[in-house]
Amino acid sequence: MDPAQGLQGIYDLQINNGIVANVAPNIDTGGKNFINVHNLLVIPGLVDMHTHLREPGFEEKETVATAARAAAAGGYSSITAMPNTNPVMDSKTIVEHLTLLAMRAGLVRIWPVGAISKGSRGVELAEIEEMVRAGARAVTDDGRGVANDGLLREAMLYCKNLGIPLLEHCEDEALAGEGQMHEGQLAIRLGLPGIPAAAESAMLIRDLRLAAETGARLHVMHLSSSESVKIIRQAKADGVPVTAEVTPHHLLLTEEAVIDLDARAKMKPPLRSAADRQALCEGLRDGTIDIIATDHAPHTAAEKSRGFRDAPFGVVGLETAFPVLFTNLVRTGFLTLSSLVGKMSRNPAAILGIPHGGLAPGMAADLTIIDLKKEYILDSRIFHSRGKNTPFDGWRVYGRPVLTLVGGYPAEPFTKIFDEVLRTNGQLRNIST
Numbered sequence: 001m002d003p004a005q006g007l008q009g010i011y012d013l014q015i016n017n018g019i020v021a022n023v024a025p026n027i028d029t030g031g032k033n034f035i036n037v038h039n040l041l042v043i044p045g046l047v048d049m050h051t052h053l054r055e056p057g058f059e060e061k062e063t064v065a066t067a068a069r070a071a072a073a074g075g076y077s078s079i080t081a082m083p084n085t086n087p088v089m090d091s092k093t094i095v096e097h098l099t100l101l102a103m104r105a106g107l108v109r110i111w112p113v114g115a116i117s118k119g120s121r122g123v124e125l126a127e128i129e130e131m132v133r134a135g136a137r138a139v140t141d142d143g144r145g146v147a148n149d150g151l152l153r154e155a156m157l158y159c160k161n162l163g164i165p166l167l168e169h170c171e172d173e174a175l176a177g178e179g180q181m182h183e184g185q186l187a188i189r190l191g192l193p194g195i196p197a198a199a200e201s202a203m204l205i206r207d208l209r210l211a212a213e214t215g216a217r218l219h220v221m222h223l224s225s226s227e228s229v230k231i232i233r234q235a236k237a238d239g240v241p242v243t244a245e246v247t248p249h250h251l252l253l254t255e256e257a258v259i260d261l262d263a264r265a266k267m268k269p270p271l272r273s274a275a276d277r278q279a280l281c282e283g284l285r286d287g288t289i290d291i292i293a294t295d296h297a298p299h300t301a302a303e304k305s306r307g308f309r310d311a312p313f314g315v316v317g318l319e320t321a322f323p324v325l326f327t328n329l330v331r332t333g334f335l336t337l338s339s340l341v342g343k344m345s346r347n348p349a350a351i352l353g354i355p356h357g358g359l360a361p362g363m364a365a366d367l368t369i370i371d372l373k374k375e376y377i378l379d380s381r382i383f384h385s386r387g388k389n390t391p392f393d394g395w396r397v398y399g400r401p402v403l404t405l406v407g408g409y410p411a412e413p414f415t416k417i418f419d420e421v422l423r424t425n426g427q428l429r430n431i432s433t
């Protein structure tokens with residue numbers, strides 16, 4: 001299946017020197033060099049536009065190498081590196097450092113995202129142009145919104161000239177305050193300070209105004225409320241250059257997930273009401289929301305078990321995203337498989353401007369093989385990620401990624417799972433060279 005080409009069916013896919021050479025019903029390999037993946041799904045490698053790798057500075061939470069393994073295990077052939085590391089990725093030097101770490105880790109493609117402001121402090125612009133020349137694909141101060149209107153406008157002008165998107169974490173800190181969860185009845189009952197939906201939408205409206213005025217491409221990260229979906233829908237109708245993102249957790253969970261003060265479901269923006277969740281799903285289906293990204297945000301078990309108020313915000317997602325979404329949105333009939341795959345591959349690749357997210361001849365053979373049929377249980381203990389902080393632990397799911405290929409090469413540590421699946425399907429790998 002390749003949504004970028006509108007392709008779905010039984011095909012052979014030929015790879016020559018890491019490049020897709022041909023996709024056709026019957027390709028003759030002369031009986032050599034083929035893998036029979038009958039009964040499995042082949043899709044473009046998934047692309048995650050929102051991944052926190054934590055290195056440099058927070059290696060106890062995650063490293064570039066452990067994140068790369070988690071990505072390959074989850075079916076991602078491309079991930080991004082968010083800049084809220086220590087030091088913050090706000091200069092060319094740190095983009096270059098990250099690129100070296102990514103090369104050493106191998107396995108998947110890692111695309112750096114620089115900070116908007118120095119130290120993500122929202123006061124002075126970061127070295128945006130130099131970072132882009134060094135390979136940064138976008139900028140963001142994710143983890144915080146950009147409060148300073150003038151600074152944001154200046155950053156947008158840079159982004160417009162450099163042809164990159166500005167990724168915004170919409171959160172008005174004055175409105176969010178010390179909030180710990182969605183502001184509503186449940187927060188009152190639990191005695192926790194709430195984060196109103198307006199903390200997101202107030203900044204979103206300002207951002208859209210500036211995007212419309214500057215013509216910069218604005219990408220709004222992790223939408224959480226029905227109001228935000230409505231605002232984006234209208235902005236798109238008005239022709240504002242905006243794209244929008246939602247996470248698997250905001251699509252599948254509500255504030256009820258924190259009822260037992262389970263910090264594994266504590267993140268920013270917070271999980272909101274059932275009506276908000278429904279609006280996000282509708283927005284995804286009608287195209288208001290362009291992509292699904294994980295916001296993979298690993299934290300240590302010690303940090304997450306400090307008690308709800310003191311635990312940091314964030315959940316991991318690389319090793320759960322595809323199966324939880326396939327099981328709960330596609331198998332239930334809400335979304336087509338092709339739509340899900342497109343929002344996790346072609347669309348994020350297009351926003352980042354990277355030549356991936358499809359299986360057309362001439363493209364690098366980045367692809368993921370998925371077993372849609374066998375049910376299994378998500379178990380954070382066997383994650384490759386250092387972060388085990390997921391509210392999806394123990395969920396029964398379908399749609400296990402069994403092999404990820406990047407540039408035609410399998411991400412080696414995972415070929416064992418793939419061989420196991422082929423064996424149980426009664427098939428053999430047949431690679432003679």
Ligand code: DOR
Binds near residue numbers: 144266269
């Ligand atoms: O929950 C979150 N955690 N939201 C963010 O925006 C940042 C992230 C993190 O870096 O931990």
